[in-house]
Amino acid sequence: MxxxxxxxxxxxxxxxxxxxxxxxxxxxxxxxxxxxxxxAAGSADALTAARQHAVHGTELLLSTAHRVDPAMRDELRAAxxxxxxxxxxxxxxxxxxxxxxxxxxxxxxxxxxxxxxxKRVGHTLDSLTTVRGAQPSRTWLCPYAPGTYxxxxxxxxxxxxPGQHLVVVDPDELDDWPAVAAAHGVDAASGTPTFWRRTLHxxxxxxxxxxxxQLTLGGxxxxxxxxxxxxxxxxxxxxxxxxxxxxxxxxxxVHDGRAGFPVDWLDREVPxxxxxxxxxxxxxVSSPYHGAGLAGPVRTGDRVQIVGDRVLITGRLDSxxxxxxxxxxxxxxxxxxxxxxxxxxxxxxxxxxxxxxGRMVVAEVVPxxxxxxxxxxxxxxxxxxxxxxxxxxxxxxxxxxxPVKETLKSDV
Amino acid sequence: MNELSRAxxxxxxxxxxxxxxxxxxxxxxxxxxxxxxxxxxxxELALRVEDETGEELNFDAPGLRRIATVGDVLDFLGTLQRQ
Numbered sequence: 001m002x003x004x005x006x007x008x009x010x011x012x013x014x015x016x017x018x019x020x021x022x023x024x025x026x027x028x029x030x031x032x033x034x035x036x037x038x039x040a041a042g043s044a045d046a047l048t049a050a051r052q053h054a055v056h057g058t059e060l061l062l063s064t065a066h067r068v069d070p071a072m073r074d075e076l077r078a079a080x081x082x083x084x085x086x087x088x089x090x091x092x093x094x095x096x097x098x099x100x101x102x103x104x105x106x107x108x109x110x111x112x113x114x115x116x117x118x119k120r121v122g123h124t125l126d127s128l129t130t131v132r133g134a135q136p137s138r139t140w141l142c143p144y145a146p147g148t149y150x151x152x153x154x155x156x157x158x159x160x161x162p163g164q165h166l167v168v169v170d171p172d173e174l175d176d177w178p179a180v181a182a183a184h185g186v187d188a189a190s191g192t193p194t195f196w197r198r199t200l201h202x203x204x205x206x207x208x209x210x211x212x213x214q215l216t217l218g219g220x221x222x223x224x225x226x227x228x229x230x231x232x233x234x235x236x237x238x239x240x241x242x243x244x245x246x247x248x249x250x251x252x253x254v255h256d257g258r259a260g261f262p263v264d265w266l267d268r269e270v271p272x273x274x275x276x277x278x279x280x281x282x283x284x285v286s287s288p289y290h291g292a293g294l295a296g297p298v299r300t301g302d303r304v305q306i307v308g309d310r311v312l313i314t315g316r317l318d319s320x321x322x323x324x325x326x327x328x329x330x331x332x333x334x335x336x337x338x339x340x341x342x343x344x345x346x347x348x349x350x351x352x353x354x355x356x357x358g359r360m361v362v363a364e365v366v367p368x369x370x371x372x373x374x375x376x377x378x379x380x381x382x383x384x385x386x387x388x389x390x391x392x393x394x395x396x397x398x399x400x401x402x403p404v405k406e407t408l409k410s411d412v
Numbered sequence: 413m414n415e416l417s418r419a420x421x422x423x424x425x426x427x428x429x430x431x432x433x434x435x436x437x438x439x440x441x442x443x444x445x446x447x448x449x450x451x452x453x454x455x456e457l458a459l460r461v462e463d464e465t466g467e468e469l470n471f472d473a474p475g476l477r478r479i480a481t482v483g484d485v486l487d488f489l490g491t492l493q494r495q
Contacts, residue, residue: 353459
């Protein structure tokens, strides 16, 4: 199959990386083979590979060196990819073990591997582009790891839409991103709930100085508490959460400031829009933005729970449900209760092996820095007032820092 | 293994009940139903013992028998630590 490419419309958009502003058009142009699996040392290198793909249709899988282990490197070379390490000194390429013709226009994403080994999912710039209508001019912060679905979402927006500028931060700049963003006029930012919670926790005052008009959350379950905390800082901004994955693309976009999505979106047929359904406890999506070979209903592995008029996405099926002596507990719902406490900045809820009951609910919590001193008994009582007895976390450990991985998630 | 004494397990049991606004009586013969110490509380206490000792308890060990009094709980967890 051949995929046609055309000159991307956003080439004159501004791109700021490492504090240096250029346009997409002015970025360096490394000579990349095709098909290439490019392991970028940093965001600046990743952007040059993305631009190369957008302009020349290079078949490309883009990632970072530490997301691709030796076994995956062998697998990629066996699948016909040249393995190219890209840093400030330029590309260094190891040829494929089994060369094959390139598929022009093909983009490959590696899934996050949260359910096992990362898988390759085939896309194109077109299938990754989910924002097509004219948009108000924005300068977007991109804090994601290069090559992830979320990274491509922000990058394709800037590559394909005039007026969508980009400020990229590398992992070592992440803690100070509000200062970088304020210096470069960022007015839109996309991040995981963990990213936003960490920012609120570390320096809410610095965040408030960023003139954000659009805040987007995705990549993890989004609870009401983090939406409310961001609304308090940015009362006039549009705050959206997005459900998206490499497999089904951006499938749910919610702008009303509430966790979950309206229950009447289920089983609704709208041309050009994903169809959402629930089978048992699992979210099932049929999406026009799906990866190659994933047409039709895709079981997402994400657990949902209908509460009132909303469908809440509570977590992964294999980890969200905790069986406490035969009673089912959603870790996501318990987490939502904990994070609704004004003294809690972050929480992780898990099941722990226990006598008599098999498992019981336990939690880890990071208190807000400015709140009243928080103890276990206070949180147990808070939960006991809001949850069935078997769902109340009985062991709650306190930590001082919100953990985060390269994916900006904390595996809650 | 860092084994907890009976008195230390008793302190942890008191903490489990205190988190729920309940008081552990001094009398080892006190009935668990009367003081409101239930299976969830027993499980929590076992986890606290594990956290204090840094060792997993062998819950599969035989002997998770009838436990009706405060003394039964202390005896059982004491025994479990040694298995």
